[in-house]
């Protein structure tokens with residue numbers, strides 16, 4: 583027996599960030615978050631195959647092979663756990679091969695775990711014919727990596743904090759589809775393709791444990807979520823931009839306030855912050871907003887009419903090695919082809 587499925591999902595960029603958890607094992611956040619799912623130019627494709635000829639599960643990410651035993655980081659461990667959980671829902675016993683490929687460097691603050699986690703749950707759902715709802719898939723993806731629960735939806739998504747201890751009310755939903763404000767663009771400036779030194783899992787818990795400043799963040803971020811939704815609804819870029827920049831700065835302030843401090847931004851990041859403020863001052867209103875995840879790469883959110891100016895500024899910044907633009911994407915997409923070659927299958931079946 584063989585069951586297979588392939589999906590493509592994209593990362594999302596949080597406009598109001600998720601940072602700090604009330605439950606580390608369940609990835610339950612201290613505050614709600616809002617994000618824009620990117621288009622398929624930046625994406626993860628994931629194929630899953632369940633076969634009776636496989637004794638155990640194996641996962642390939644960008645050509646690197648992992649087994650349950652060699653999965654050293656928390657997120658890889660969560661992937662194996664998710665495969666087991668979803669297999670149980672279908673009462674299937676076969677082992678699985680997962681092959682996942684990113685169109686961008688993983689682990690460099692471009693949310694490969696968000697697109698990867700979403701693509702995995704969609705591909706497993708399709709392979710096993712589970713037919714789970716987007717809400718159910720979002721709940722499962724959240725267990726792999728919190729931010730993954732938002733990549734199940736195109737356009738703008740809201741991940742509600744929820745209040746239940748078992749996390750059953752902490753999942754994402756779509757607020758606006760990708761056409762609602764189609765002028766929105768995320769211009770991403772990569773200055774480093776290296777993996778981050780402090781994983782986001784460690785970062786979440788260290789900040790909650792050690793930052794006094796962090797105590798103020800959940801209420802602040804929760805209030806900003808409502809304001810961001812209003813600014814998007816009114817297509818008020820000037821207001822949206824300030825909320826985005828303030829939230830990124832607030833999150834990075836709590837990271838710096840942790841002990842030992844966590845510093846994801848670089849000199850290139852801070853140079854971009856200054857340039858964005860200078861551009862906004864020149865225009866007499868906010869035409870661009872920077873935001874940084876757990877890495878130095880800048881996401882500069884702007885409108886199509888200002889994209890060329892933003893790109894020129896980023897390309898002229900010393901240390902920027904690549905600039906990529908993305909509009910809001912449509913969300914998960916089922917693909918016909920499989921990334922699992924006959925050669926991989928033969929190799930794994932023989933193990």
Ligand code: PMV
Pocket residue numbers: 595596598599600601615693695727728729730782783874875876
């Ligand atoms: O999903 P995680 O555990 O990798 O956390 C990511 C958190 C940020 O990217 C920094 C913010 C966010 O909301 O995406």
